[in-house]
Amino acid sequence: GAVVSQHPSWVICKSGTSVKIECRSLDFQATTMFWYRQFPKQSLMLMATSNEGSKATYEQGVEKDKFLINHASLTLSTLTVTSAHPEDSSFYICSARDMTRAGWDQETQYFGPGTRLLVL
Amino acid sequence: DQQVKQNSPSLSVQEGRISILNCDYTNSMFDYFLWYKKYPAEGPTFLISISSIKDKNEDGRFTVFLNKSAKHLSLHIVPSQPGDSAVYFCAARDDRGSTLGRLYFGRGTQLTVWP
Numbered sequence: 001g002a003v004v005s006q007h008p009s010w011v012i013c014k015s016g017t018s019v020k021i022e023c024r025s026l027d028f029q030a031t032t033m034f035w036y037r038q039f040p041k042q043s044l045m046l047m048a049t050s051n052e053g054s055k056a057t058y059e060q061g062v063e064k065d066k067f068l069i070n071h072a073s074l075t076l077s078t079l080t081v082t083s084a085h086p087e088d089s090s091f092y093i094c095s096a097r098d099m100t101r102a103g104w105d106q107e108t109q110y111f112g113p114g115t116r117l118l119v120l
Numbered sequence: 121d122q123q124v125k126q127n128s129p130s131l132s133v134q135e136g137r138i139s140i141l142n143c144d145y146t147n148s149m150f151d152y153f154l155w156y157k158k159y160p161a162e163g164p165t166f167l168i169s170i171s172s173i174k175d176k177n178e179d180g181r182f183t184v185f186l187n188k189s190a191k192h193l194s195l196h197i198v199p200s201q202p203g204d205s206a207v208y209f210c211a212a213r214d215d216r217g218s219t220l221g222r223l224y225f226g227r228g229t230q231l232t233v234w235p
Contacts (some may be wrong), residue, residue, distance in 0.1 A: 004163075032221055041129070043122075043227040044164070044209065093163050097221050109221060111156075111163035 002028050013084055014120055021079045021115045023094030029074035030096035032117045034109070035067075038091045039113035050077045084119045090117050123147045124212050126226035133233050139197040141229050143210030146191065149211035150224070155184060155195045158228070160206045167208070168195070200233045207231070 003026040013019050031052045048058045056069035057065040064102055066088075067079040077096075081088050092100050093114040125144045133139045141155075151172040156164035158195065170184045177184050183196045197204055200201040210226040 006163075010167045032223070041227075044225045045223075046222065049222065091161070095163075095223075109223065111165070114161065116161060 002096075002098050002110040004092055004094065004110045004112040006092075006115050007031065008115060009113060010116040010118075012118045012120065015085050019081045019117060020109055021081075021092055021094075021117075023077045023079070023112050025075045025096040025098070025110070028096075028098045028100065031074060031076075031099050032097040033071060033077040034095045034097075035069060035077075035079050036093045038093060038114075042092060043053045047079075076096070081117065084117070089117055089119045104115055122227070123150075124210055124224045124226040126210055126229050127145050129227070130230040130232070132146065133200045133231065135202055135233055135235050136199045138229055139195075139204065139233065140202045141197075141208050141210070141231065142196075143196040143226055144191055144194045144226075145193075145212050147212070147214065147224075148171050148191065150214050152213040153184070153186060153193050153222070154211045154213065156180075156209040156211060158209060164209055197231075200231075202233045202235060205231055 005024045006082045007022045033050040035047045037047050038044050046059050047062045048056045050069045050071040052054045052071045058064045071077040091114050095111045098108050123146050154169040155167040157167050157200040167177050168182045168184050175186050186193045205230040207230050209228045211223045222230050
């Protein structure tokens with residue numbers, strides 16, 4: 001089955017530092033990756049859609065200068081939380097879309113295991 | 121604006137019984153619906169899905185029902201097992217144009233199956 005990895009799985013950092021989270025599709029190419037954020041007992045909120053070779057599309061209310069997304073290859077997207085603050089502490093999850101299985105009657109999006117970020 | 125709603129934050133069911141998880145949506149343009157299972161500190165894993173042209177899809181112990189007129193879907197788990205205890209997310213997909221592939225999630229329902 002399709003596998004998506006995230007690294008690191010958890011990170012603790014000081015306020016003001018930047019943190020980079022990697023999302024990799026291990027056995028398929030993903031032209032599109034999605035970044036989500038989940039607060040405790042809350043839904044997964046889409047932050048941005050990342051397309052290989054082009055700028056990410058951010059959801060309303062998400063600061064693009066704070067959450068930098070780079071999708072430089074068909075298997076890797078990165079999310080960098082710049083100048084992190086305690087309110088950025090959250091669970092960040094990526095997903096990748098396998099376009100070889102694209103078809104509207106199929107599930108084609110696979111999720112990574114998530115990254116827990118704690119900003120002190 | 122929550123386009124996908126799961127109004128029950130939790131459900132407790134005895135092992136062997138049926139678990140019914142409900143989900144409502146507001147956007148009539150959604151054409152594909154999915155259920156995900158999630159354990160703490162892990163990403164969601166796909167469970168079962170249904171397209172808008174169907175009203176039922178079954179996979180082993182899991183069955184999803186779709187009522188388009190009511191904009192309602194439900195997940196039935198029969199028989200429930202303790203290993204089914206997890207948070208279940210309902211999601212909907214709108215494959216039009218620029219929103220291709222985007223999923224809209226509900227807040228999830230914590231299912232607890234007790235022996």
